Amino acid sequence: MHSTSPSFQDDIVHQNQRRTQNHSQRSLPSQPPSISFSDNDYLGLSRHPSVLESVTKAVQNFGTSARAARLLAGSSPIHRQLEKSLASWKSTEQALIFSAGYLTPLGVIPALLGPQDTVVLERNAHSCLFDGAKLSGARIRVFHRQDTKELQKVLTSTTQLHPSGKVLLVVESLHSMDGDWAPLLEIIQLKNQAGAWLLLDEAHANGICGPAGAGLAAQLNCTHQIDIQMGTLGKTLGSSGGFVAASDFIINHLLNESRTFLFGTALSPASASAALTSLEIVRSTEGDTLRQTLQQNIAQFTAAYPSPLSGPIHLIACRANSAALSASASLRNLGIDVPAIRSPTVPEGSARLRLSFSSRHTQNDIQTLASALSTLPIPSFS
Ligand SMILES: Cc1ncc(COP(=O)(O)O)c(C=O)c1O
Known part of the structure; x- marks a missing residue:
């Protein structure tokens, strides 16, 4: 006798469909764009x-x-x-x-x-x-x-x-x-x-x-x-x-x-x-210099794009998963990697772009990001 409960396959296929419908399905990114604002290498030490x-x-x-x-x-x-x-x-x-x-x-x-x-x-x-x-x-x-x-x-x-x-x-x-x-x-x-x-x-x-x-x-x-x-x-x-x-x-x-x-x-x-x-x-004076550069990069960004946050992680509220995905894709087309953070990582309706800054960013990188963001139909914090 067959069981009436859904099969493993049906259940998983259904879950995949549901995630696709509400724009929360994930896949591995292809080749990352050249400028990354998506990693946590805040002092650039992974390549020191x-x-x-x-x-x-x-x-x-x-x-x-x-x-x-x-x-x-x-x-x-x-x-x-x-x-x-x-x-x-x-x-x-x-x-x-x-x-x-x-x-x-x-x-x-x-x-x-x-x-x-x-x-x-x-x-x-x-x-x-x-x-x-x-x-x-x-x-x-x-x-x-x-x-x-x-x-x-x-x-x-x-x-x-x-x-x-x-x-x-x-x-x-x-x-x-x-x-x-x-x-x-x-x-x-x-x-x-x-x-x-x-x-x-x-x-x-x-x-x-x-x-x-x-x-x-x-x-x-x-x-x-x-x-x-x-x-x-x-x-x-x-x-x-x-x-x-x-x-x-x-x-x-x-x-x-x-x-x-x-x-x-x-x-x-x-x-x-x-x-x-x-x-x-x-722990060295080089670390102090890297932290200063990081702070300067954050200050350069917040001068162009006001934010109430003072650390290396900044947000741009998009609310809907689909809006965050589309903003992230537009930036990706310009060679900038900024992830769309969606539910269930954050609560439903609070999807966002998450920007992380590093001492390794150049002034030009920050300028490129700020200019690209200003072309997107998303609100800034002010
Ligand atoms: C607050 C917090 N704790 C712990 C972890 C887990 O650390 P790891 O990514 O090194 O496994 C993370 C990762 O993002 C995190 O954000």
Whole structure:
């Protein structure tokens, strides 16, 4: 007897059709246009000569693969050096690297909490933070990241309803899709009042702000109040991978309990080496110069195209998926790569162009972008 439920094939074909109809179907881009405003290489380090040279040396010395998980044969001196350098940059006792930024909260959050606990997340948190929270089995409560009153209510009701459970608050310092900064000092005050822990994801802020580019917490001089600092190696650090930096006892626990750390092949030594060399540059006076150039590029853009945002991520609201797709395609025809960000990455009706700036852009690149945008039928922020 045949089942009445839809077949696998029918179901998948139907899902593809539905995405095509509402302009949310994705496909891999073909050859990218020459000027990219779509990557997260904010200081251009993925092509820095010293980073390239360090990768060649690492491959010669350690081969192309870590060959095993870290606790087996996969730990090289470069991994350990990188962790030491990350911990010193973040002013913590230790750091631990993961083979992808995405896999970092998927390992960390379930190692810290279980079904009796609560994760408090920003409503628009990155998928890896939501996925890590879901995997932990903990209760999930959400708040709007700029609304500290809402956060206070969520924290108060959580601690009243579940007084014996742990509470982990998870915040992105610079938001990946909205480009705004979290009100970190107020958030810290609230998490302290509630006795919660804070995991701060500085994926997009690392390298671009704070002394030695150490991020928003370093800029606001509150690093010591953050329980777990997280970042990726795949954005400003020009490599791939992720990390957390924290006290000895936390890292020792994560090293034993984080499944995405324990059970996968380690980051390749070449990637660890690229991140290590990038980090040395980020912390040097050359890093300061690159950050200044980035700021000048952002200032040049916002002078031509006013925006309330001050970081390297800028948005142009298009609302409908189809409008964002068509604006992105028009720019692509002019040789400019600006992605259309659509639902479900952002809420329905808030599709946008997401522009990311880098120190590597020339004045001419920014001018070309601003001129191209002015020809599109989309509103500017003013
Ligand atoms: C806020 C945030 N956290 C984590 C990640 C995951 O990092 P990765 O891309 O290095 O895997 C991203 C990626 O875009 C991100 O935006």
